[in-house]
Amino acid sequence: MGxxxxxxxxxxxxxxxxxxxxxxxxxxxxxxxEIHTLVGENGAGKSTLIKVLxxxxxxxxxxxxxxxxxxxxxxxxxxxxxxxSTIYQEVNLVPLLSVARNIFLGREPRRFGLIDVRAxxxxxxxxxxxxxxxxxxxxxxxxxxxxxxxxxxLARAMSVDSRVxxxxxxxxxLETAEVETLFRVARGLRDRGVGLVFVxxxxxxxxELCDRVTILRDGEWVHTEPMSEMTRLDLVSKMLGRDxxxxxxxxATEFGSSHRQAGEPALVVSGLEVANRLHGVDLTVRPxxxxxxxxxxxxxxxxxxxxxxxxxxxxxxxxTVAGRKVRTGSVRGALASGVAxxxxxxxxxxxxxxxxxxxxxxxxxxxxxSRAGVVSEARIDALVDTFMKRLRIKASSPDQKVRELSxxxxxxxxxxxxxxxxxxxxxxxxxxxxxxxxxxxxVQGLIDELADQGLAVVLISSEMDELVEGADRIVVLHDGHxxxxxxxxxxxxxxxLAALAGDRERDSRPASQAPNQAPTQTEGQHA
Numbered sequence: 001m002g003x004x005x006x007x008x009x010x011x012x013x014x015x016x017x018x019x020x021x022x023x024x025x026x027x028x029x030x031x032x033x034e035i036h037t038l039v040g041e042n043g044a045g046k047s048t049l050i051k052v053l054x055x056x057x058x059x060x061x062x063x064x065x066x067x068x069x070x071x072x073x074x075x076x077x078x079x080x081x082x083x084x085s086t087i088y089q090e091v092n093l094v095p096l097l098s099v100a101r102n103i104f105l106g107r108e109p110r111r112f113g114l115i116d117v118r119a120x121x122x123x124x125x126x127x128x129x130x131x132x133x134x135x136x137x138x139x140x141x142x143x144x145x146x147x148x149x150x151x152x153x154l155a156r157a158m159s160v161d162s163r164v165x166x167x168x169x170x171x172x173x174l175e176t177a178e179v180e181t182l183f184r185v186a187r188g189l190r191d192r193g194v195g196l197v198f199v200x201x202x203x204x205x206x207x208e209l210c211d212r213v214t215i216l217r218d219g220e221w222v223h224t225e226p227m228s229e230m231t232r233l234d235l236v237s238k239m240l241g242r243d244x245x246x247x248x249x250x251x252a253t254e255f256g257s258s259h260r261q262a263g264e265p266a267l268v269v270s271g272l273e274v275a276n277r278l279h280g281v282d283l284t285v286r287p288x289x290x291x292x293x294x295x296x297x298x299x300x301x302x303x304x305x306x307x308x309x310x311x312x313x314x315x316x317x318x319x320t321v322a323g324r325k326v327r328t329g330s331v332r333g334a335l336a337s338g339v340a341x342x343x344x345x346x347x348x349x350x351x352x353x354x355x356x357x358x359x360x361x362x363x364x365x366x367x368x369x370s371r372a373g374v375v376s377e378a379r380i381d382a383l384v385d386t387f388m389k390r391l392r393i394k395a396s397s398p399d400q401k402v403r404e405l406s407x408x409x410x411x412x413x414x415x416x417x418x419x420x421x422x423x424x425x426x427x428x429x430x431x432x433x434x435x436x437x438x439x440x441x442x443v444q445g446l447i448d449e450l451a452d453q454g455l456a457v458v459l460i461s462s463e464m465d466e467l468v469e470g471a472d473r474i475v476v477l478h479d480g481h482x483x484x485x486x487x488x489x490x491x492x493x494x495x496x497l498a499a500l501a502g503d504r505e506r507d508s509r510p511a512s513q514a515p516n517q518a519p520t521q522t523e524g525q526h527a
Contacts, residue, residue, distance in 0.1 A: 036214065
């Protein structure tokens with residue numbers, strides 16, 4: 001097989017889970033001697049496609065071809081056997097074993113039926129030297145940092161004579177020098193005729209490393225093109241499924257006009273740093289103001305609100321609420337200061353599915369509803385009744401299990417839970433995701449109402465029209481940095497799209513002057 005020949009393909013691949021179509025007739029082609037990136041927002045189908053390619057999932061329809069032949073991988077070992085190696089974002093190694101044992105796990109050199117430790121360590125050192133990685137191969141893996149563990153995972157993949165290497169978010173826990181090492185190794189593999197699939201939410205890395213891009217959206221193939229021929233604005237537009245000229249006309253929301261803002265800031269975030277995630281984020285929100293956080297997947301939107309809420313430990317920075325300093329890294333301290341967070345993932349981080357609507361709403365205020373350890377059922381009943389009416393939560397009764405409600409009503413239950421804490425600052429992470437049009441309009445109207453009542457609101461949304469119409473100001477994040485702050489008055493969705501695409505010059509000029517083109521590779525480096 002020569003360079004440029006297809007080495008791994010999918011033809012019309014479909015995959016469903018419980019009636020939900022994760023992949024819908026996806027065609028994909030990886031060539032020998034190229035680095036091909038898969039991009040798309042959450043739920044686009046990237047991870048599912050990778051798991052089909054590597055034998056984790058069996059496709060429901062279509063076919064997978066390897067070196068031109070149709071293959072049927074029933075388990076990951078089948079894909080590994082033919083020469084497909086995978087490096088995952090989460091290191092999937094054995095922390096109690098040595099670096100060398102992890103590299104050769106299941107393939108250890110043996111002598112007289114026993115593992116030849118000396119030979120194994122020697123081969124591991126040679127491999128590390130070849131990759132330019134300085135790690136003690138006899139050290140216990142679990143004692144190394146995450147970045148070093150990721151480099152060991154890379155070395156393990158390289159120790160096999162692979163024809164395909166799949167890298168799923170490999171740089172997420174790496175420092176700059178380690179990323180450079182990984183890129184150098186990846187280019188070396190490409191030059192040897194290996195085909196690489198590279199997945200990263202850092203758009204800068206795609207232009208620096210990759211030859212071609214395939215875009216997925218909602219489980220479907222959207223577009224494939226050489227990276228050199230695609231601008232950032234084009235890439236982002238196709239990822240989000242938006243025509244930059246029509247975005248504004250497409251999406252009317254139920255948000256009203258701008259909100260009344262008054263008084264000293266309710267929330268001030270200064271120099272917020274979270275290791276490998278946030279780099280000096282500043283944010284100010286006044287009472288009665290809705291501030292939007294915009295950015296692509298991995299930009300730091302959710303990490304920012306989680307750090308403010310104390311769910312992510314910040315290594316530096318200062319947070320004040322209503323003029324009072326809040327201890328970072330403490331959810332209890334944030335709650336006591338008047339900060340509430342509606343998480344992006346309501347099922348994993350929000351609702352308690354087997355508890356009732358009543359219990360889910362009351363969960364955050366139980367200490368306030370009790371005296372001497374005895375909970376006042378009457379007070380809870382009154383509170384729950386108030387919020388079920390106020391938010392128009394549709395349930396047969398407060399005692400109905402919350403998992404039986406629609407997605408929109410589950411979201412309202414969570415909003416009710418946090419409003420019951422009487423917050424000063426409400427952090428809303430994708431509050432309208434996954435709910436029907438009617439519920440979406442109600443939630444948007446509620447956000448307006450909360451702001452009009454003097455609440456300081458931070459709104460994260462992947463929908464540009466929702467941010468442009470719902471927020472008074474929009475802070476654009478890119479790779480953990482604040483890239484721009486935009487006044488939403490007369491801001492168009494196409495101008496916001498240009499900011500999301502990574503136009504560095506927006507910081508110093510009006511949005512209307514932003515160029516509709518990709519920055520050069522030098523401009524595309526991390527800030």
